Amino acid sequence: QQLLCGENEVYDYDLIVIGGGSGGLACSKVRASQITLSKPTLPPDLHLSSLGGTCVNVGCIPKKLMHQTALLGTSIQDARKFGWELPEETVKHNWETMKSAVNNYIGSLNWGYRVALRDKNVNYINSYAEFIESHKIKATNKRGKETFHTAAKFILATGERPRYLSIPGDKEYCITSDDLFSLPHCPGKTLVIGASYVALECGGFLAGLGLDVTVMVRSILLRGFDQEMANRAGKHMEEHGVKFLRKYVPVKVEELEAGTPGRLKVTAKSTEGDETIEGEYNTVLIAVGRDACTGKIGLDQAGVKVNPKNGKIPVNDEEQTNVPHIYAIGDILEGKWELTPVAIQAGKLLARRLYAGASLKCDYVNVPTTVFTPLEYGACGLSEEKAMELYGQDNLEVYHSLFWPLEFTVPNRDNNKCYSKIICNKLDNDRVIGFHYLGPNAGEVTQGYGVAMKCGLTKEQLDNTIGIHPTCAEVRLITDQLQAAFHLSCSPLTTIGIASTMLYRLRPQKKKKCVLKK
Incomplete structure (x- = not known):
């Protein structure tokens, strides 16, 4: 037990983290590296038997691996065009083999998280947590055994669960x-x-x-x-x-x-x-969609305010709730990104502010993300609709281009289906306020542009950057040359490595197109 300086209360722990997902784990591990006092990390009811939360167990990790499985199927079909002599019969996929391989990998991650907590002297309690009062929780394990714990501070990182339809069946x-x-x-x-x-x-x-x-x-x-x-x-x-x-x-x-x-x-x-x-x-x-796991953890007993419409928790820029010693991170926050890297970043920075004298806060602006559809979609910053709402149509310049990845040309598929655009704010030196990319390896492409946008990327800087050739990422770096050609004559041009490209520069009131043929 620790007697906190300046207070008359004695608590079991200085910090309890409720939630065993990515945000809660990141916060716990950083906290443990700053001070050796152990503390419990209490998972909520969504994953009583495994650490890692939604992302590791039923989200990002298995989703990406199964997406990769599907891409490999397409690659097998492409391989014939590149000279690989495959059997003529249809290649079959075995669901059970894939499922076992994916779940075995997830199991190894779960074990790794448990070992990491042990190595950092974090007291992991595999139970369902519920507030009894603002400094006290009840922890109930899967056998129904109850234990009680008190702490000076709490961090809520309970995540979300899938929403049902409320229809018969x-x-x-x-x-x-x-x-x-x-x-x-x-x-x-x-x-x-x-x-x-x-x-x-x-x-x-x-x-x-x-x-x-x-x-x-x-x-x-x-x-x-x-x-x-x-x-x-x-x-x-x-x-x-x-x-x-x-x-x-x-x-x-x-x-x-x-x-x-x-x-x-x-x-x-x-x-x-x-x-x-x-x-x-x-x-x-x-x-x-998903619902925040905030309804059954006794937040009313702790006095924490929750949006009754969606179960989300409003916080200030320090991730602090209306109860000063209770904080929240991750998907349960009102108006914040529901992304694993965001929860991890917020958890790390919060732990450093609370216990290591740091001051850096989580920046929720220009967060890059990717949707792993068959043709992947990466984005950073504002959508075109949101940019128009915030800045007005007349104050935006939007650059678009269709492109054909070099690796798609030999199998002759998806010609001019890949697409990218940037949205620039003319009132701020043509600063890039939105980046959007539809094509292969969208996450890898978008991540680099996300760093540049975090550093205040402008259209001029983009134009002055030399691209890596031949890549899909260079598409956004050739717009200045092609756009200039458009204003001169709209004559047919050839782009090497990225074939059959269409580019048009959009002023929001009037969209002009120029077809650039191979």
């Missing part, structure tokens, strides 16, 4: 992304309900494995992202076999036949009228 017969990555059998013909990035990523890699996939969309794709980019990503998915049911919502799910997989009937209603449709599927995957 959803919880009985449907799965979420939490279930998909450990599904013991191939899902077969699949209906994905939702248009979130989780929906499109899962639908995309399932289709890439050769499955019959339909995505049911209530309104728009990738709400909150640039809509031109979202629609291009969706169009590419359609061209590669994914079916979209637009302007429909499910109203009922029924089981027709049990099995692995079984058969389900889905009834859906139009959002634009009274029309209803029915369809049969082997698996129904719900991906309509």
Whole structure:
């Protein structure tokens, strides 16, 4: 026990971190490296048996590995055009082999996290945490045993869980992304309900494995992202076999036949009228968003304010809630990015501020991210819609280009499907306020531009940067040359390595196009 200076209270620990995900782990490990006093890291109810949270267990890691599995299938088809003599019969995919390999890797990560906590003298308690009062929690393990712990400070990092639909049959017969990555059998013909990035990523890699996939969309794709980019990503998915049911919502799910997989009937209603449709599927995957895990941890007992509409926690720029000794990080924050690297960064910096005398705060501006659709979408900064809302159409300059990656040319696929654009603020020296890229290796490409934007990248600096050739990343570095040619004559040009490129410079009131032919 520690007697805190200047206070008359005696607490078991100086800090308790509630949540075993990426943010909570990062905070705990940094805290432990600053001061040797041990503390418990209490996971909430979402992962009682494994550390790492959503990202490691049922999110980023298995999603990216299964996305890579689908890309390998495409590469096998491309290989023939590059001279590889493969068997004529169709190459088959084995779901069970993939699932076992992915889960074995996740298991190794879980073990590594546990070892890391032990090495840093962090007291890990695998229990469900609930506040009894503002400085005291009750921890209940899976056997029902209760223990009580007090602390001077708390950090909430409880994350989110998938949202269900509240319709007949959803919880009985449907799965979420939490279930998909450990599904013991191939899902077969699949209906994905939702248009979130989780929906499109899962639908995309399932289709890439050769499955019959339909995505049911209530309104728009990738709400909150640039809509031109979202629609291009969706169009590419359609061209590669994914079916979209637009302007429909499910109203009922029924089981027709049990099995692995079984058969389900889905009834859906139009959002634009009274029309209803029915369809049969082997698996129904719900991906309509996630809810913050804040409703069952006793925040009312601690006096922590929560947005009643979404369960999110408002914090100040120090990640501090309305209760001064209780902080929050990660997906449960109101108005912040729901991304693993953001939670990790916030957790590290918070621990350093609290215990190492640091002052640096988490910067939530210009956060790069990638949606791992079959044709990947990377973004950093503002969408075109948000930029227009903030700065006005007349004050923006938007540069666009379609391109054909060199590696796509020999197999002759996806010509002029890849696309990128930058959004510049004319009021601020043509500073780049939005970067958007649709193409291969989007995460690797976007990360570098994210660093540049964090340093205040302008269009002039971009134009003066020499690109690496031939790469997809250089597309954004040749816009000045091509745009100048457009203003001179719009004559046909050739770009070496990036073939058949179209470029147009957009002033928001009037979009001009110039086709550059190979």
